[in-house]
Amino acid sequence: MEKPVAIITGASSGIGAATALRLARSHRGLVLHARKSAESLERVAGLVRAEGCEATTFLGDLTDEAPGDGLVNAAQASFGRLDHVVANAGFPILKSFDEGSSADLEYAFRGNVFSFFAIARAAAPHLARSACGRLVAIGSFTSHTFRTDIRQFPMSASSKGALETAVRSLAIHLAGQGVTVNCVVPGFIEKERGTEDSVPEAELESYRTRIPLGRPGAPDDVAAAVHFLLSADAGYITGQSLHVNGGLFIA
Numbered sequence: 001m002e003k004p005v006a007i008i009t010g011a012s013s014g015i016g017a018a019t020a021l022r023l024a025r026s027h028r029g030l031v032l033h034a035r036k037s038a039e040s041l042e043r044v045a046g047l048v049r050a051e052g053c054e055a056t057t058f059l060g061d062l063t064d065e066a067p068g069d070g071l072v073n074a075a076q077a078s079f080g081r082l083d084h085v086v087a088n089a090g091f092p093i094l095k096s097f098d099e100g101s102s103a104d105l106e107y108a109f110r111g112n113v114f115s116f117f118a119i120a121r122a123a124a125p126h127l128a129r130s131a132c133g134r135l136v137a138i139g140s141f142t143s144h145t146f147r148t149d150i151r152q153f154p155m156s157a158s159s160k161g162a163l164e165t166a167v168r169s170l171a172i173h174l175a176g177q178g179v180t181v182n183c184v185v186p187g188f189i190e191k192e193r194g195t196e197d198s199v200p201e202a203e204l205e206s207y208r209t210r211i212p213l214g215r216p217g218a219p220d221d222v223a224a225a226v227h228f229l230l231s232a233d234a235g236y237i238t239g240q241s242l243h244v245n246g247g248l249f250i251a
Helices: 014-024 038-050 067-079 102-129 154-175 201-206 219-230
Strands: 005-008 029-034 054-059 084-087 134-138 180-186 241-244
Touching: 005 014, 005 067, 014 029, 014 038, 014 084, 014 219, 029 038, 029 067, 038 054, 054 067, 067 102, 084 102, 084 219, 102 134, 102 154, 134 154, 134 219, 154 180, 180 219, 219 241
Parallel strands: 005 029, 005 084, 029 054, 084 134, 134 180, 180 241
Antiparallel strands: none
């Protein structure tokens, strides 16, 4: 079978970049997306191409929804097909209930839920034509971990919880077309220095003792789970949330 083609949103750093590098070894082509980090995105594209995989880049703000069609069109224009979508772009709002506003809440939902539906709607006909149609979203521990010793992010938690509900619903809707829909739910994951809206390093370090495996995750830990769910071995898995968190929930 010909190697698949994938879209990865939020691919300029972190989990998205790690996923791109993972997929570069098994995919024919990748459409790499970022909101505005053109230089970082081109760097990742260069690494992908060095692995022998074709790559095209696409900039756009997913809170506008319109980039959903643009990403799918880019895949068709560059590769003539689309097999996999990884909806990784995150829109964290690291504010408490008292600090956040209605605009913050709307931003979280537009970025995490509205954009997922927009991309899924544009991609679904193409995924249905694929022999290995896959849609994987990236959730967050914030919609599962409710503890007084870990800071809460209610706006991100609400939108990421809604995202997992959307995954389960779309899994039913697309099952008859042979398309699987799943979610990977990271715990505390190390981010590149200077990344916007990331938990400060000192705070992340303070959570180390709350993680049974004793360390924050690496972006590639999450990328490995995504890669599995895109693989033929995961062909009978759909509507699921796979937690990659070092045992965080049982601490």
